[in-house]
Amino acid sequence: MDIRELVERIKKISKKEINIMEFCGTHTHEIFRYGIRQLLPENIHLLSGPGCPVCVTSEEDIDYIIELAQNYDLSIITFGDLVNVPGNNGSLNYLRAKGKEVIVVYSPLESINIAKQNPNKKYLLIGIGFETTAPNLAFTLIKAKEENIKNLYFLSLHKLTPPAMKAILDMGEIKIDGIIGPGHVSTIIGRKGWEGLFNEYKIPFVIMGFKPEEILYGIYHLVKIIEEEKPALINAYEKSVKEEGNKSALEYMYKVFKKGSASWRGLGIIEDSGLILNETFEEFDIRKIYPQKTKSIKLKNNYCRCGEVLRGVIKPTDCPLFGKSCTPESPKGPCMVSSEGTCSAYYLYGGE
Amino acid sequence: MEDIILLSHGNGGEATRKLIEEEILKYLGNEILEELLDSALIDIKGKIAFTTDSFVVSPIFFKGGDIGKLSIYGTINDLSVMGAKPLYVSVGFILEEGLSLKEFRKILESMRSAVEECGVKVVTGDTKVVEKGKGDKIYINTTGIGIIEDGISWHGRRIEEGDIIIINGEVGEHGLSIMLERLGIKTEEIESDLAPLHNLTLPLLKISNGIKFMRDPTRGGVASVLNEIAQKYNVEIEIDEDKIPVKPWVKNASEILGIDPLYSANEGKIVIVADKKEEKKIMEFLRNHPLGQKAQIIGEIKGKGKRVYLKTKMGTKRILDPLKKDLLPRIC
Ligand code: SF4
Numbered sequence: 001m002d003i004r005e006l007v008e009r010i011k012k013i014s015k016k017e018i019n020i021m022e023f024c025g026t027h028t029h030e031i032f033r034y035g036i037r038q039l040l041p042e043n044i045h046l047l048s049g050p051g052c053p054v055c056v057t058s059e060e061d062i063d064y065i066i067e068l069a070q071n072y073d074l075s076i077i078t079f080g081d082l083v084n085v086p087g088n089n090g091s092l093n094y095l096r097a098k099g100k101e102v103i104v105v106y107s108p109l110e111s112i113n114i115a116k117q118n119p120n121k122k123y124l125l126i127g128i129g130f131e132t133t134a135p136n137l138a139f140t141l142i143k144a145k146e147e148n149i150k151n152l153y154f155l156s157l158h159k160l161t162p163p164a165m166k167a168i169l170d171m172g173e174i175k176i177d178g179i180i181g182p183g184h185v186s187t188i189i190g191r192k193g194w195e196g197l198f199n200e201y202k203i204p205f206v207i208m209g210f211k212p213e214e215i216l217y218g219i220y221h222l223v224k225i226i227e228e229e230k231p232a233l234i235n236a237y238e239k240s241v242k243e244e245g246n247k248s249a250l251e252y253m254y255k256v257f258k259k260g261s262a263s264w265r266g267l268g269i270i271e272d273s274g275l276i277l278n279e280t281f282e283e284f285d286i287r288k289i290y291p292q293k294t295k296s297i298k299l300k301n302n303y304c305r306c307g308e309v310l311r312g313v314i315k316p317t318d319c320p321l322f323g324k325s326c327t328p329e330s331p332k333g334p335c336m337v338s339s340e341g342t343c344s345a346y347y348l349y350g351g352e
Numbered sequence: 353m354e355d356i357i358l359l360s361h362g363n364g365g366e367a368t369r370k371l372i373e374e375e376i377l378k379y380l381g382n383e384i385l386e387e388l389l390d391s392a393l394i395d396i397k398g399k400i401a402f403t404t405d406s407f408v409v410s411p412i413f414f415k416g417g418d419i420g421k422l423s424i425y426g427t428i429n430d431l432s433v434m435g436a437k438p439l440y441v442s443v444g445f446i447l448e449e450g451l452s453l454k455e456f457r458k459i460l461e462s463m464r465s466a467v468e469e470c471g472v473k474v475v476t477g478d479t480k481v482v483e484k485g486k487g488d489k490i491y492i493n494t495t496g497i498g499i500i501e502d503g504i505s506w507h508g509r510r511i512e513e514g515d516i517i518i519i520n521g522e523v524g525e526h527g528l529s530i531m532l533e534r535l536g537i538k539t540e541e542i543e544s545d546l547a548p549l550h551n552l553t554l555p556l557l558k559i560s561n562g563i564k565f566m567r568d569p570t571r572g573g574v575a576s577v578l579n580e581i582a583q584k585y586n587v588e589i590e591i592d593e594d595k596i597p598v599k600p601w602v603k604n605a606s607e608i609l610g611i612d613p614l615y616s617a618n619e620g621k622i623v624i625v626a627d628k629k630e631e632k633k634i635m636e637f638l639r640n641h642p643l644g645q646k647a648q649i650i651g652e653i654k655g656k657g658k659r660v661y662l663k664t665k666m667g668t669k670r671i672l673d674p675l676k677k678d679l680l681p682r683i684c
Contacts, residue, residue, distance in 0.1 A: 003666050035668025106535050212666055339610060350671035 006216040007039045014223050017043045019175055021312055023165055024182035025052030025340025026210055032349035034212040036219075044223065047174065047312035048345070050164050050266065051182055053129045054081045054338035055310055057157055058263040062087035064292045065155065066095065068124060072290060074153070075101035077111045078126040081338045084331065108140040115144075115152040124286055128157040131188040134275055135249035138256035141281055154284040156275055159262050161185050162197050163273035167264070169201055173313050178222045180215075181207035183237045188253075190245025191235040198233040209237040256281050265334065266307025304333030309342050316343040323347060355453035362447070362481025371479065375453070379460035380443065380467065380474040392475035394440055396499060401436035403427060404495040410488050412459065414533045416526075416544030419492060420459035422619065424466035425548045426570070427496035432550040433566040433622055435505045435557045436498030438470055443477040443494050448487035459490065470548050472496070504557040509564040511585045511625055515653040518624040520552065520638055521545070521646040522597040523574050524613025526620075528605045541601045547620030552643045559637055562630030569623050572675040575614040577623045578651075578660045579674035588657025591672070593664050595650045615675050625653065 001009075022028055028048045031037065037046060050056050066087045069076050076092060083092040083104060096102035101121075105111060111125045127137040137158065144152055161182060169176065181194060186207045198205055204225045208218025218236040225232050235241050253275070262274025277285045304326070305319040316322050316335065326332035328344055335343035360367040377386060384392050407423040417425075424441065431438045443463070447456070467474060525545040532542050549568065557563055565585075569577040574596075582589050598606075598613050606613045620643060626634055631649065638644030654661075660672040 032670065034664050034666055035670050036666075038668040039666065212664075348671070348673045350673075 001213070001217065003039075003213055003216060006213065006220055010044075010216070010220050010223055011041050013220075013227050014041050014044055015227060016177075017045075018177040018223070018226055019045045019047055019312075020178040020180060020219070020222060020226075021047040021049045021168075021176050022180035023049040023051040023161060024180075024185065025055070025338065025342070026184065027051070027180055027182065027208075027215065028342055029340060029345050030210050030212070030215060032345045034215075035349075036212060036215055039216070040219070044219075047176070048309070048342040049168065049312055050264070050310040051130070051161065051185075052310075052335070052338050052340040052342070053133070053157075053159065054085060055306060055334045055341045056159060056164070056264045056266065057082070057085065057128065057334060058265045059087065060263055060292070061157055063089070065092065065126060066090065068155075068286065068290060069095050069100050069102070072122075074122050074124040075103065076124050076126065077103045077105055077114060079105060079108075079128065082126065082128055084337045085334045086331065086337075108137050109143065111140060111152060112144055112147065112149060115149050116147075119151060122151045122153065124153045124155060126155045126157060130159055130161050130182075130185050131193075131253070132184045134158045134257065135188065135246075135252045138252040141256050141277075141284060142252070144284065145281065152284065153286040153289065154277065154281075155286045156257065156277060157262075158257065158275035159264065160259070160273050160275065162189075162194060163270050164264060164267060166197055166200075167267045167270050167273070168311055169197075169203065171311065173311060176203065176312075178204035178206070178226050180218060180222065181205050183207060183209045183214075183240065186235070186237065186241040186245070188246050188249050191233065191241060191243050193245055194233055198231075202231045204231045206234045206236050207241055209240065266310040304335075306333040306335040306343070309335050316346040319343070357447045357449060357451040357453065357456065357481055359449050359481050359483065362479060368479065375457065375460065376477065376479065379457075379464040380477075382473045382475075384473060384475040385477070392440070392442075394475060394497075396439065396497065398502075399500045399505075401431050401434045401498045401500055402495070403430040403434075404493065405430060406491065406493040408488065408491050409530065411530075411533055412455070412489050414530055414544055415538070415542060416529065417546040417619075418459055418462050419490060420461075420463040421466045422546060423492040423494045424463055424470065424472075425546055425619065427494040428470045428472065429549045429568045429619070431496050431498035432548070432553040433568050434498075434500070434507070435553065435566075436500045437554060438472045438496055438498040438550055440475045441467070441472055441494050441496045443474050443492065445477070445479045446487055446491040446493075447479065447481045448489050449481055449484040451489050456490070466548070470550060503561075504554070506557065506563045506565060511564050511581070511587055511653060513587075513653055513655040514628050515564060515625050516628050516631055516649050517578070517589065517591060517651040517653070518626060518634065518638070519574065519597070519648055519650050520622050520624070520641075520644040521620070522599045522602065523569070523618060523621060524598060524602045524606065524616035526570075526618050527573065527616030528602050528609070528611065528613065530617075531609060531611070532605055539601065541599070542605075545618055545620040547643055549620065549622060549643065552638075552641050553622065556634065556637055560626070560630045560633050562627030562634065563624060564627065565625035566622050569618050569621055571617050573613070573615040573617055574621075574623055575612070575660070575672050576675050578672065581623075581625065582658050582660050586656055586658055588654040589651060589660045590654050590669075591651030591660070591662055593662055595648050597646045597648050614672065628652075
């Protein structure tokens with residue numbers, strides 16, 4: 001079906017005033033980039049969810065990283081946008097400008113070479129992301145262990161998506177009629193990965209791809225099951241998502257990690273929603289070496305409403321800082337920092 | 353033992369003299385430079401264009417060029433888009449202790465051939481050496497002077513509603529090729545678009561007086577140049593996603609890295625604003641030029657305003673914002 005036909009079909013069947021939430025930040029961005037909202041009838045409201053790994057990183061975890069970098073002789077190795085997220089004592093980018101070593105890599109495997117080439121230095125690799133990136137980090141740790149690397153430590157900020165979705169549904173702050181399931185995450189966990197959630201809540205759930213026609217195709221199915229009141233868990237991205245997911249990736253992941261509690265911005269601490277290193281990889285675990293002090297400090301940046309944005313409770317434009325003191329050039333919160341963040345999508349593509 | 357750059361090469365003494373005379377002059381020498389005066393003495397009559405730029409690219413060698421060639425073409429292009437015929441350049445090197453002489457020679461050779469191709473002379477220069485770790489192998493600053501023939505400058509012509517926006521070829525290649533190079537990804541087709549533009553801009557300005565603006569979309573890409581135009585001239589711009597030429601490898605890489613080709617740097621491209629009446633003449637010229645075969649009209653000036661809009665392939669419209677932060681790949 002081409003785009004026009006899909007849009008016509010959606011218009012034809014859509015009657016109810018409905019809210020659908022896209023979990024994934026990449027969906028948020030693609031929906032904006034292609035102006036998909038403009039194509040949909042006005043009674044379909046798209047809400048953005050918590051599917052941006054940098055955005056859901058909690059304030060405490062950011063402060064912990066900054067503290068580790070400042071107080072111990074550790075060079076930080078990490079990815080992309082994390083370096084720009086402001087904590088109470090500046091961002092990693094700021095630390096770098098002040099002379100701390102902060103290395104941004106594209107692939108975690110680079111950290112092994114860096115550690116090998118500089119045996120006198122100590123490195124901290126920060127793993128961040130959902131089920132999509134965790135297998136890669138797991139692979140890196142397996143290699144590091146095989147090669148007996150002693151000057152590389154690891155901090156896992158990895159999180160699992162179904163528990164976050166569940167938390168939002170449990171909070172019940174907003175009416176959600178259907179969920180746009182994340183395409184990339186589902187390639188790893190499979191359609192099956194969502195079954196627990198679906199069976200518990202019986203909420204219409206459609207896994208979809210990222211091309212505009214794939215998104216519209218998915219939305220069509222979602223609207224259909226909502227209108228017909230026949231909730232289902234549908235895989236509308238069959239070309240990439242298998243029923244069982246990617247077994248070998250999952251195997252790697254659970255060779256290295258086990259489920260543990262994780263702290264989410266906006267959602268708080270959720271049991272079994274994160275990945276922590278299991279006993280075999282303890283020697284790499286920075287949390288064991290310099291444990292995180294639990295402290296509840298008053299945040300200087302408490303005007304940022306990212307937490308509510310992540311839960312779909314407010315739109316970025318409802319945040320008083322949006323577009324004023326908070327812009328991608330000088331972000332006040334992670335939702336504006338990350339290229340997957342909802343605030344940045346609204347800002348860059350002119351969200352209403 | 354490999355010959356490398358040492359701190360003594362920058363101390364102003366015998367080693368410096370040797371580096372200049374036996375290496376740099378050997379490649380870039382000419383009657384003016386060889387005099388080694390404190391300033392070059394040159395005669396120019398008429399209106400001159402004058403520009404400077406510094407080059408810090410890493411890796412210093414990449415598919416389609418290297419930092420040396422880039423430092424010459426980059427400055428040539430800044431002159432070319434203003435309608436100036438490039439004449440003289442200065443070259444300042446900042447070398448990091450430990451740079452291999454072999455690599456330095458390779459860069460000098462590439463600069464020599466670039467200078468020759470563009471018909472310019474390096475007339476003055478400087479070389480400094482910094483301690484290991486205080487630089488990244490080599491940085492180059494170049495300054496260029498060009499002369500503008502009477503009547504060919506576009507400067508001062510008024511941009512109006514209905515004017516067309518042209519690009520001379522596919523966008524985003526330089527930036528993405530460097531990024532892929534850093535990732536160690538190499539294929540046949542991945543290559544920077546690095547090229548000198550004077551042979552295109554100068555004849556174009558001669559055949560058409562309908563050119564109203566030209567700029568090479570380097571850092572920040574085409575999107576940033578369009579936003580600069582919108583803000584500087586108070587116009588609204590609309591471009592058509594379907595019309596923007598993009599090579600397949602650029603498209604693939606941009607999807608994987610999460611970087612829009614419209615924000616990725618180019619080194620052989622020009623964004624042109626022109627009078628619609630001249631459309632046929634300009635497009636015919638461009639498409640017959642080796643650097644303009646894939647030229648496209650990508651959009652138009654819509655009237656007063658200050659925003660750039662993009663019409664997507666699906667017929668929807670959105671803002672095309674100027675680049676607001678570093679291009680970093682997505683992690684999800
Ligand atoms: S606009 Fe900025 S301050 Fe407001 S919620 Fe978004 S990131 Fe936080």
